Amino acid sequence: MSTGVLGGGKGARSLPSRPGVRLAGTGTAVPATRLTNADLEAIMETSDEWITQRTGIRARHVHKVELGETTSGLAIAAARSALSNAGMEGSEVDLVVVATMTPDSPTPTVSCGVASAIRTGHAAALDLNGACSGFVYGLNVAHDLMRAGSYRAALVIGADRITRHLxxxxxxxxxxxxxxxxxxxxxxxxxxxxxxxIIAQAMHSDGEGSRHLFIPYTREDFPPEEEFEEHKINRVQMNGAAVFKFAVGTFSVLIERTLSKAGLSPEQVDHYVCHQSNARILEAARERFGIPGEKMPMNIDRYGNTVAASVPLAFDEIRRTGRVREGQKVMFLAFGAGLTWGSSLWQL
Known part of the structure; x- marks a missing residue:
């Protein structure tokens, strides 16, 4: 184990007691293999029309074990892309937060691997499991630690290799x-x-709905009233109707309450960057609040639901087109297994 100077980053300097926090860079990474609806038609009883009409999804990227693609590898690639976009070196980072529900192993954490790979030099590193809400949770946690004056630069990453559980x-x-x-x-x-x-944020949970979306590792993880089936072990189990109802109801309330906390009307927010779970859910929220399509980006048609990665994937896309500018307000929103949901409204 290496020894020496403790604490990540280089060129330490004092910070104001309540510093501001700016979004300095973004980056993404996806596996090389693209799986289309037509590909799925060839291996199961489904159709492109059925999938597209119900979800808006046309394709997604899936990892290949034989290509050595891992959650850590994806997280490291996204981190390097974001650092390059920010014009920074890894040695300037003193906090790494990785949101994931699919780490390569229970320990060590993905964040420790990222911190080492980008050569932070003993940066604080933590993994956070908030399922699809994880990135928004991580963004709020990192921001508040920085506001407290504890850290100067942070990487917040959402990374998941969920297809291993399908x-x-x-x-x-x-x-x-x-x-x-x-x-x-x-x-x-x-x-x-x-x-x-951040000018307003929210993080919530409801464990009563935990069985609507879960991954069982053993027979004991199944509800007593449910018949055990061996093939369900280590595979995503979802009550689709219950999750859809939860998402539609929660999403609108989350937007409403976050706007209320900030004292803003819907039109005063420039971008709503949402978890890409289902196109119908996003469209329902957009119509309810009268949000123009260009203010609520959707890329679910090309990536599907990428769990903790979906919000930063969508944000990176619009940011690199030049649509995101200094002085704008951006609301990040997500909901997922747990059940969990959260928001993060930023002044850029």
Missing amino acids: DYSTRGRATSVLFGDGAGAVVLRATDDASKG
């Missing part, structure tokens, strides 16, 4: 058509401008 047979089609793998990252930097950063 059943690509007809019996598993209800879930396997929905998901894809990927990673997205943002770089946060402390700034003397205290107006920059």
Whole structure:
């Protein structure tokens, strides 16, 4: 084990007692293999029309073990892309937060691997499992630690390799058509401008709904009233109707309450970057609040539901087109297994 100077980053300097936080860079990474609806038609009883009409998904990227693609590898690639976009070196980062529900192993954490790979030099590193809400949770946690003056630069990454937990047979089609793998990252930097950063946030959970979406590892993980089936072990189990109802109801309330906390109307927010779970859910929220399509980006048609990666993937896409500018307001929103949901409204 290496020894020496403790603490990540180089060129330490004092910070104001309540520094602002700015989004300095973004990056993404997806596996090389693209799986289309036509590909799924060839291996299970489904159709492109059925999938597209119900979800809006046309394709997704999936990892291949034989190519050595891992959750850590995706997270590291996204981190390097974000650092390059920010014009920074890994040695400037002193906090790494990785949101994932599919680490390569229980320990060590994905974040430790990222911190080492980008050569942070003893940066704080933690993994956070909030399922599809994980990236938004991680963004809020990292921001608040930086606001407290504890860290100068942070990497927040959402990375998941969820397809390892899918059943690509007809019996598993209800879930396997929905998901894809990927990673997205943002770089946060402390700034003397205290107006920059989060102006409203929310994080919630409801464990009563935990059985609506879960991955059982053993027979004991199944509800007593449910008949045990061996093929369900280590595979995503979802009550689609219950999850859809939860998402539609929660999503609108989350937007409403976050706007209320900030004292803003819907039109005062420039971008709503949402978890890409289902096109119908996003369209329902957009119509309810009268949000123009260009303010609520959707890329679910090309990536599917990438769990914790979906929000940073969507944000990176619009940011690199030049649509995201200094001084704008961006609301990040997500909901997922747990059940969990959260928001993060930023002044850029």
